[in-house]
Amino acid sequence: MNLRExxxxxxxxxxxxxxxxxxxxxxxxIGIAAVITFMVLxxxxxxxxxxxxxxEQEPVMTVQTQTEPEAGVGIMLVETPIYTxxxxxxxxxxxxxxxxxxDGSLELAQTxxxxxxxxxxxGAQATTADRFEHSTFVEGEPFExxxxxxxxxxxxxxxxxxxxxxxxxxxxxxDGETADVTVSGVVEAELGEQTPPQLFVPVDSxxxxxxxxxxxxxxxxxxxxxxxxxxxxxxxxxxEAVTEYLEDDSDAAELKQDDHEMQAQxxxxxxxxxxxxxxxxxxxxxxxxxxxxVVGSIGIANIMIVSVTERTRQIGIMKAVGATKRDVMQLFxxxxxxxxxxGSIVGVAAGLGAxxxxxxxxxxxxxxxxxxxxxxxxVGIGVGVVSGLYPAWRGARxxxxxxxxxx
Amino acid sequence: MTLxxxxxxxxxxxxxxxxTYRLAEPVHAVxxxxxxxxxxxxxxxxxxxGSGKSTLMNLIGCLDTPxxxxxxxxxxxxxxxxxxxxxxxRGTEIGFVFQTFNLMPRxxxxxxxxxxxxFHDAVEASxxxxxxxxxxxxxxxxxxxxxxxxxSGGQRQRVAIARALANDPTLVLADEPTGNLDTETGAxxxxxxxxxxxxxxxxxxxxxxxxxxxxxxxxxxLVDGYLEEIExxxxxxxxxxxxxxxxxxxxxxxxxxTDP
Ligand SMILES: Nc1ncnc2c1ncn2[C@@H]1O[C@H](COP(=O)(O)OP(=O)(O)OP(=O)(O)O)[C@@H](O)[C@H]1O
Ligand SMILES: [Mg+2]
Numbered sequence: 001m002n003l004r005e006x007x008x009x010x011x012x013x014x015x016x017x018x019x020x021x022x023x024x025x026x027x028x029x030i031g032i033a034a035v036i037t038f039m040v041l042x043x044x045x046x047x048x049x050x051x052x053x054x055x056e057q058e059p060v061m062t063v064q065t066q067t068e069p070e071a072g073v074g075i076m077l078v079e080t081p082i083y084t085x086x087x088x089x090x091x092x093x094x095x096x097x098x099x100x101x102x103d104g105s106l107e108l109a110q111t112x113x114x115x116x117x118x119x120x121x122x123g124a125q126a127t128t129a130d131r132f133e134h135s136t137f138v139e140g141e142p143f144e145x146x147x148x149x150x151x152x153x154x155x156x157x158x159x160x161x162x163x164x165x166x167x168x169x170x171x172x173x174x175d176g177e178t179a180d181v182t183v184s185g186v187v188e189a190e191l192g193e194q195t196p197p198q199l200f201v202p203v204d205s206x207x208x209x210x211x212x213x214x215x216x217x218x219x220x221x222x223x224x225x226x227x228x229x230x231x232x233x234x235x236x237x238x239x240e241a242v243t244e245y246l247e248d249d250s251d252a253a254e255l256k257q258d259d260h261e262m263q264a265q266x267x268x269x270x271x272x273x274x275x276x277x278x279x280x281x282x283x284x285x286x287x288x289x290x291x292x293x294v295v296g297s298i299g300i301a302n303i304m305i306v307s308v309t310e311r312t313r314q315i316g317i318m319k320a321v322g323a324t325k326r327d328v329m330q331l332f333x334x335x336x337x338x339x340x341x342x343g344s345i346v347g348v349a350a351g352l353g354a355x356x357x358x359x360x361x362x363x364x365x366x367x368x369x370x371x372x373x374x375x376x377x378x379v380g381i382g383v384g385v386v387s388g389l390y391p392a393w394r395g396a397r398x399x400x401x402x403x404x405x406x407x
Numbered sequence: 408m409t410l411x412x413x414x415x416x417x418x419x420x421x422x423x424x425x426x427t428y429r430l431a432e433p434v435h436a437v438x439x440x441x442x443x444x445x446x447x448x449x450x451x452x453x454x455x456x457g458s459g460k461s462t463l464m465n466l467i468g469c470l471d472t473p474x475x476x477x478x479x480x481x482x483x484x485x486x487x488x489x490x491x492x493x494x495x496x497r498g499t500e501i502g503f504v505f506q507t508f509n510l511m512p513r514x515x516x517x518x519x520x521x522x523x524x525x526f527h528d529a530v531e532a533s534x535x536x537x538x539x540x541x542x543x544x545x546x547x548x549x550x551x552x553x554x555x556x557x558x559s560g561g562q563r564q565r566v567a568i569a570r571a572l573a574n575d576p577t578l579v580l581a582d583e584p585t586g587n588l589d590t591e592t593g594a595x596x597x598x599x600x601x602x603x604x605x606x607x608x609x610x611x612x613x614x615x616x617x618x619x620x621x622x623x624x625x626x627x628x629l630v631d632g633y634l635e636e637i638e639x640x641x642x643x644x645x646x647x648x649x650x651x652x653x654x655x656x657x658x659x660x661x662x663x664x665t666d667p
Contacts, residue, residue: 001525001526005525009525012513013513016513313509314511314512316509317509317510317511317522318511318522318526319470319494319497320468320470320497320503320509321497321498321503321522321523321526321570321573322494322495322497322498322499322523322526322527322574323494323498323526324490324491324494324495324526325490325491325494326491327494327526400470401465401470401471404505404507404509
């Protein structure tokens with residue numbers, strides 16, 4: 001019997017059990033859809049973050065503290081202020097380092113531009129003008145006076161009439177303090193689309209967090225620092241020296257908790273970290289999908305066995321009129337492969353749909369994981385063959401005399 | 408051998424055929440039967456329930472293989488054939504008609520009729536034509552697209568007969584084809600068999616009813632797996648395609664026996 005013929009007959013038999021066939025393929029659909037959804041989200045995420053960062057390489061690195069979360073995968077940033085003024089000075093003394101700008105977070109409750117208010121959302125950072133050494137200004141320039149501020153494009157766009165250099169902002173902090181600042185400049189978003197709205201003010205005027213050093217002095221300390229070098233080529237040696245200092249001599253090393261880790265991260269490192277997280281999640285989702293596929297295959301195998309049993313008499317009829325074992329085997333295998341392939345096609349469609357919805361909600365770019373679509377279809381065929389083999393073999397073995405006697 | 412001195416070919420020969428089921432005690436369902444069906448003959452098999460009629464049909468129909476002895480269909484010894492070759496022989500040389508019709512429930516009459524062709528890669532277009540022609544022949548030219556559940560018992564059996572003819576078989580085997588039909592419908596079906604036989608098809612048919620068996624030219628009587636007697640009814644209608652040779656002497660080592 002040729003393949004077209006068995007496709008026709010098998011398709012008919014699947015169609016005659018629509019509900020059953022649909023339920024049977026759900027396991028495969030879920031498995032494949034999970035993978036594809038994740039690949040779309042992962043691709044969109046990576047694209048949105050990495051794509052923008054890679055565009056502009058600045059000779060800067062971020063010194064920050066990380067820890068592994070108790071549950072799940074990935075990396076968590078720790079916001080404890082442990083980098084002291086002494087650390088800032090010591091890092092600045094390193095040869096390749098051009099500047100060290102503190103990044104002290106402030107709790108900004110509300111921002112007013114004339115009549116318009118923005119509550120929360122904006123992340124306020126106390127820093128020094130050095131931080132903007134390598135930044136690209138859309139307009140204006142770094143702050144100089146104590147009541148000036150730099151904002152990024154995201155913040156500018158939060159207000160109906162985009163904030164521009166020279167505008168007056170009224171800031172209200174969580175602790176009730178207020179301040180009026182003049183916008184001295186607007187910087188380009190550092191992480192592209194993913195950049196949160198930010199506002200930078202001079203550290204000396206607004207940052208007051210202090211810690212007690214191991215030597216017993218009270219000093220200002222920051223949760224993270226921005227370290228800049230003059231040229232891209234200086235980043236690597238500077239990173240090495242910074243890391244060495246942090247580990248051996250810094251106050252931060254003494255102040256940090258044991259399970260926290262200090263990091264001097266270049267932009268490249270950040271990209272790598274993103275990719276690592278995505279890769280870890282890929283393995284995790286892959287395992288979940290594999291389980292769904294195994295369950296799906298068992299489902300298909302189960303239904304195929306039922307269907308062989310139900311159609312014992314029909315197998316007998318087909319054999320009596322000339323069907324060979326191979327013909328019968330082919331019919332059932334084609335049927336289970338069709339189920340597997342339908343499962344994977346619907347799974348791919350559902351996965352792309354769910355992924356599309358996800359990236360749309362998260363405002364990430366849509367990614368089409370073509371390689372995974374191909375893998376999904378191949379897996380679908382594989383699932384069909386594997387789960388159909390045993391039932392098909394049982395069908396092929398049916399004794400026509402017994403089968404025809406069987407009511 | 409010959410009848411009236413004319414050489415005739417045998418569609419089927421059975422020589423000392425035995426089929427044993429190995430249960431607690433071996434059951435000889437067919438116990439040393441030898442017979443030969445001439446090309447174009449019409450033979451009926453009668454016997455009490457359990458006498459081995461169906462077993463004999465299955466052996467001749469290549470659904471089963473003999474435990475001992477030799478069966479040939481169209482000159483091929485079925486014991487020597489592989490599974491796939493026997494399937495091919497069933498598909499090309501033999502047509503089955505069953506008591507319970509055994510139609511595929513989801514296929515239309517036309518599709519049921521051409522089912523044997525599906526396994527021989529016949530072109531789809533010519534298949535439908537063939538179905539039309541065969542259903543026309545059994546008087547169901549207007550029921551092509553009906554499924555078995557939309558047909559009466561007699562109509563179903565006629566579809567089954569049309570299916571048995573799809574591959575132009577040398578031999579049609581019918582195991583109690585009228586068993587599930589009322590007398591009148593049964594007679595219609597038997598008229599159809601008689602007509603087929605007149606057109607040259609070799610027919611071997613099992614029946615409980617004498618009336619039905621009398622449509623044939625010869626009646627083979629089985630008892631407990633033995634061939635008890637062969638009854639010849641009247642003169643063969645056509646010598647050229649007449650029934651050749653049968654015997655009941657047991658046991659015998661000869662392959663084909665001659666008419667006494
Ligand atoms: N698969 C089997 N296993 C064991 N014994 C069997 C099997 N098939 C048939 N038999 C035995 O073989 C003998 C002949 O059976 P068969 O079906 O040929 O009888 P039959 O003449 O067709 O009877 P009926 O008129 O009732 O259809 C019976 O005794 C039966 O029990
Ligand atoms: Mg029987």
